[in-house]
Amino acid sequence: MATDPADAVPVSGVGFGDYYRAHAGPLVALSLLRGADLVEAARLAQDAMAVARRWMDLVGTNAAVAARDTRAPVVTAQALRSWTCRMTVGGGCGICRPAHGTVPALLGRGSTDALVQARTVVALAPLAELNERQLNVTAFRLAGCAPGAIGYELGLSVPKVHRTLRHVGKLLEDPAGARRAGGAETPGGTEGAGAAGGSAEADVRCAELLGELTAALDPVLDLRAGLDEVSCAIGADGTTALRAPVPPLWNLGPALPVPPFGAPVLRSFAEPTPSGVRAYAAGLARCGAQEREAARGGFPAVELAAVRLGAVFALQLERFRREAERSGTRAARDEFPAEDARAFAVALAQDAALAAPMFDAVEDLGVARRLGFLAGSLAHDGPWTNEVSYDGIEASLALAQFRRAAVRAALRASHRPGADTSPRSGGSLADALTQSLSNAHRMILQLGELNSDLSRAESTLPDGYYVDMTRDFDLHQSFHADLALGVDAVRDALSQP
Numbered sequence: 001m002a003t004d005p006a007d008a009v010p011v012s013g014v015g016f017g018d019y020y021r022a023h024a025g026p027l028v029a030l031s032l033l034r035g036a037d038l039v040e041a042a043r044l045a046q047d048a049m050a051v052a053r054r055w056m057d058l059v060g061t062n063a064a065v066a067a068r069d070t071r072a073p074v075v076t077a078q079a080l081r082s083w084t085c086r087m088t089v090g091g092g093c094g095i096c097r098p099a100h101g102t103v104p105a106l107l108g109r110g111s112t113d114a115l116v117q118a119r120t121v122v123a124l125a126p127l128a129e130l131n132e133r134q135l136n137v138t139a140f141r142l143a144g145c146a147p148g149a150i151g152y153e154l155g156l157s158v159p160k161v162h163r164t165l166r167h168v169g170k171l172l173e174d175p176a177g178a179r180r181a182g183g184a185e186t187p188g189g190t191e192g193a194g195a196a197g198g199s200a201e202a203d204v205r206c207a208e209l210l211g212e213l214t215a216a217l218d219p220v221l222d223l224r225a226g227l228d229e230v231s232c233a234i235g236a237d238g239t240t241a242l243r244a245p246v247p248p249l250w251n252l253g254p255a256l257p258v259p260p261f262g263a264p265v266l267r268s269f270a271e272p273t274p275s276g277v278r279a280y281a282a283g284l285a286r287c288g289a290q291e292r293e294a295a296r297g298g299f300p301a302v303e304l305a306a307v308r309l310g311a312v313f314a315l316q317l318e319r320f321r322r323e324a325e326r327s328g329t330r331a332a333r334d335e336f337p338a339e340d341a342r343a344f345a346v347a348l349a350q351d352a353a354l355a356a357p358m359f360d361a362v363e364d365l366g367v368a369r370r371l372g373f374l375a376g377s378l379a380h381d382g383p384w385t386n387e388v389s390y391d392g393i394e395a396s397l398a399l400a401q402f403r404r405a406a407v408r409a410a411l412r413a414s415h416r417p418g419a420d421t422s423p424r425s426g427g428s429l430a431d432a433l434t435q436s437l438s439n440a441h442r443m444i445l446q447l448g449e450l451n452s453d454l455s456r457a458e459s460t461l462p463d464g465y466y467v468d469m470t471r472d473f474d475l476h477q478s479f480h481a482d483l484a485l486g487v488d489a490v491r492d493a494l495s496q497p
Contacts, residue, residue, distance in 0.1 A: 029213035047092030085143035106226030148343030155266035277486025300413030328384030341383035
């Protein structure tokens with residue numbers, strides 16, 4: 001799973017059965033690596049695979065479109081595999097939640113076998129002292145993510161990702177020695193040739209670890225029964241059928257082809273004082289069960305799912321633009337090298353390609369295409385160049401415009417018959433969305449001015465003229481984070497009994 005010669009092959013050429021048989025076991029192993037028990041690990045793998053099954057036709061369509069546009073990213077088996085790893089690490093999405101007291105069909109061959117449990121524990125022993133962040137970095141590296149893509153997934157700086165990988169590699173090579181050294185990660189702010197060599201050695205040892213885990217699980221997993229269970233979770237019309245009586249707020253279907261949690265959320269961006277949608281969610285959480293039920297009845301799930309995806313992608317893009325701008329200085333250039341910047345941008349573009357049907361359903365603004373241009377430009381330009389800056393601003397504009405269109409759609413839905421309009425301590429959903437709409441207007445204006453300034457500097461001003469590309473980063477990031485985290489908080493509040 002850490003290395004795959006088919007990484008550059010579109011997943012449309014791979015049948016889902018082949019994909020499942022190749023990756024269900026490693027996904028279970030990744031959850032075990034992070035501390036889940038065997039039953040929970042199998043459930044998470046089944047959950048992620050069910051959504052992967054739902055997306056196979058969509059991925060094939062996007063790959064065909066990308067083949068006609070050489071600058072657009074091709075959605076590969078690696079992209080889908082990284083996404084299923086993300087879903088597993090993030091706790092799943094509730095599609096294949098088995099009834100109480102049962103186990104997933106994937107564990108049909110002796111899930112309590114003592115020998116298998118012992119072999120699994122032995123394989124995991126070297127990583128027993130890793131913290132949550134280190135385990136997450138290791139899990140995504142085992143899934144084949146490049147360091148830049150891991151930074152995208154986990155909201156970490158690229159130097160920190162490299163340091164963590166070097167530490168894990170040394171731990172796997174000499175567990176006792178690493179413990180004697182106190183388990184500290186290698187210090188240092190920049191990454192050179194030594195870091196690349198250390199990462200390559202760590203990759204070999206990570207691949208060996210994954211092989212041990214998968215071999216230990218082989219006598220346990222019933223891949224045929226697991227595949228049947230996942231297939232049964234997807235109806236004939238392509239929609240999901242939950243196996244448990246849990247009221248779904250985010251049920252996949254034609255109107256909602258992409259789960260709203262189909263992109264990383266960086267919780268470190270949360271403001272200490274909730275505002276906007278987060279303030280509405282805080283008020284909702286203080287309500288009684290009857291009031292929450294009333295709010296659930298008119299909840300604009302599809303519209304807010306689109307809002308959330310747009311906000312998360314915009315937040316990730318602002319992170320990229322900030323790091324790319326910093327890398328233009330000689331002192332910081334090695335901290336965000338071109339190969340890591342491209343891996344970050346490609347991961348973002350792949351997510352946008354998978355979400356393209358939702359973007360287009362709201363308004364055809366070319367979001368996925370713009371992010372594809374950004375990833376493509378990094379194939380031959382450094383992240384600090386004007387060409388990449390242009391593509392980054394154009395992509396930010398497209399996402400801000402989508403965000404505005406999605407919020408408008410959610411605002412209209414919040415006024416439709418059946419929607420709950422009762423006042424709460426955190427204000428109404430309509431008030432929160434109206435505030436977000438004003439924020440979107442302001443961002444679009446500021447991004448347009450920045451684009452004009454860069455264009456003017458390029459065409460009419462003397463060499464050496466500097467345009468401050470970092471202005472408004474903090475403000476825009478806080479707007480996006482408030483919206484994305486607010487929708488999450490609303491979902492959590494409405495999920496309470």
